[in-house]
Amino acid sequence: QVQLKESGPGLVQPSQTLSLTCTVSGFSLTSYNVHWVRQPTGKGLEWMGVIWTGGSTDYNSALKSRLSISRDTSKSQVFLKMNSLQTEDIATYYCARESYYYSSYIYVGYFDFWGPGTMVTVSS
């Protein structure tokens, strides 16, 4: 069955780099896009970025200068790296699989499976 799971350090020092891994099973990274979404405690969802089936990426413009998403298809893993972490980056980080279809040439995407999330704290 389809599963995604985020992993990585729960604590990062200010100004350091966050490295997270999303390990997927039940589907291929060359067939489905994988997105990263984060959520500060008690707040809403923020889309961070995506790695497309072909391996290209798109990022939230507010994070683009600090964020990098990559993958290892042979290991079914997607990686998130974000540098210069500050307290505003404290959040639960999720990876999600996107399914999509075309309706009269209109792209209709939706996140049908999510990982359980991993909490990241920024503190010295």
Added chain:
Amino acid sequence: DIQMTQSPTSLAASVGESVTITCLASEDIYGSLVWYQQKPGKSPQLLIYGATILEDGIPSRFSGSGSDTQYSLKINSLQPEDFASYYCQNGLSTPRTFGGGTKLELK
């Protein structure tokens, strides 16, 4: 970038009531609108995609409607498990922006 504005931000209702949550896109998203439900401490769960299509396993008391820039999620006959937060999302293009969320609470 397409902005998504949800209303209300919070809503109190009783079991058995019906509620409607609205989502306004800053430009036409041609029906490419997604709704998620999130319970405390859990990941978001897909409810509706393509504005009106119910995900497998989601009860029929949930329904979505709308077109162009205006969309809504209706929940009929609220059940105790429906008290949660709800988010809309632009499914058309990147950035895949989410609405600010609606917290549905028990009155």
